[in-house]
Amino acid sequence: MNGVLAVGLGHVGAIASLFGETIREALRRKPEWPVLIDQLHHLGVRSFWIATVTALFTGMVLALQTSYSLAAYGAKFFVGDVVSLSLVRELGPVLTSLMVGGRVGAGITAELGTMKVTEQIDAIRAMAASPVRKLVVPKVLSILVMLPILVILADLVGILGGLIMAVTTLNQDSGFYMQHVVTALSLHDVMSGLGKTFCFALIISLVACYNGLIATGGADGVGRATTQTVVVTSLCVLISDFFLTKFFLYF
C-alpha cells in the first residue's frame, strides 16, 4: 500500500514538473502557429459533435427528470432554472470534459507513446530540440483554449435541449422557459463552471502527455498507457470536481 502511494505521488510530482517545464518552454519562444492551429482543429473543432450531442441529450433528460420527479413540488415551472443551473455549474463542464477528455486524451497518449517507443522522441532530443516545446506545449495550449469553448457550446445546446422538452412535452411557452433560464443564472455560476473547465483541461492534457512520454515496451505498452490515460483522467476530473465545487462555493 505504501509502495502504491509512493509510486502515485512520484507520478504526481513528475506531472507537476512537466507542467513547470511546459510553462517554461511555452514562454521561451513564440508559438509555432501552423502546429498550434492544426492541434486546435484536431483536438478542439473535431470534438464539436461529441460535446454537443452529449449536451443535447443531457439537457433533454434533465428537463424530463425534473418535471417528473419534482412534479409534486410544482417543479414544472422551474425546469428552466434546474436545467440551466445543473448544466452550467456542473454537468456541462464535467460531461464535456469526460467525453472530450476521453477522446483527445487517448489520442494524445497513443500518439506520444508511439513516438516514444519508436525513438521519435529521442530523435527530437538528438536534434537539439525539446519534445516538451515541440509536442506538449501545442497540445496543452489547444485544450486549454478549446475545452472552455466546447463547454460554453455544450451549455447552450443543453439549455436548448431542455427547451425542446419544455415546449414539446410540458407544454411550456419557450419565452417562459428562457426567462427562467436567464434569471436563474448568475455570472458567478458561469465563472465557476468555466473555472473548473480550465482545471480539467490542464489535468487532461498533462496526464495524457505524461503517460505518452513515459510509455515503454511497444504496441502493448502504448495500449496500456492509453487505457491508463482514459481511466486516470476520468477519475481525476470527477474527484477534482468535488474539491473545485467546494472551492468555488466559498466565493
Added chain:
Amino acid sequence: MADPFIRFEDVHKAFGDKQVLQGITFDIRRGETMVVLGGSGSGKSVLIRHIIGLHRPDRGHVIVDGEDIVDYDEDRLFAVRKKIAMLFQGGALFDSMNVLENLAYGLREHTDLPEETIRARVRDKLALVGLEEIEALMPAELSGGMKKRVALARSIAMDPQCILYDEPTTGLDPVTANTINELIRSMQARLQVTSVVVTHDIESAFFVGDRVAYLYEGRMHFVGTIEEARASREPQLRYFLSGGREGADAAV
C-alpha cells in the same frame, strides 16, 4: 589528429538489475571513424546513446569535445547535440511528417534559411544517399531500406562535426550498403567528420573503419586499428570475427 573528440571513462550503466555497461574506457579521436562491434544485445546502442546524453551513466564520465557531459541538463546538452548527429537503429523518422519535413526539421529549428535553400539542401542530402523525388512521400510509404537512407540523410542534414551511425547498412541490399559505406568514408575524407559506426557486418566494418572497438559483456575487449584487429589473438574477438568458428568457445 590524436586528441580525443569523445572519451569514455569507466562508464557503467544498468537497467534495473541488468548490467549493460560495466566499465567502458576508450577514446574516439577527432576525425577518425571508429567502428563498434559486438553481438546482439551487447549494449552498442546504449553505448553510443551516452555520447549525446540520451542515457546518463550510473558511474563514470563521458567527455565530448573537452566537456564532461554527464551532469548536463537538457538545455546544456543542446550545444553538444548540435555538433553530433545520430542515425537511430530503427530510423526514428517522424511518421506524421513527409520526407521533406523530416529532413528539414533541424534546419527549420536551428536556422533561418529561406525555404528554397532548405529544399535545395534536402535535395542534395537525398541525392547523397541515392534517392530523389521522394520529398512528398510519408515514411509509411517508403520501403525499409529507403527509410534507413532517409534517416541517414536527415542525420547529415545539419552538416554535423560528428555522426553516430547505429547500424547504417543493416537491411540494405549489398549495392546500396556499399553506397552508404562509401558515403561514410567520403564524409570523413572531405569534411573531416568524426564517425562512430555500430555494425554487425564485419566486411563493412573493415571497409569504413580506421579503428575497431569490440564490446562484449559490458566491457571493451579490444580497441585498435583494423590491422591489429585482424591479427589479434583476443579470443572473444577472434570468435566474433570468425563467426564462431575460431577463438573463445572453439578453443575450449
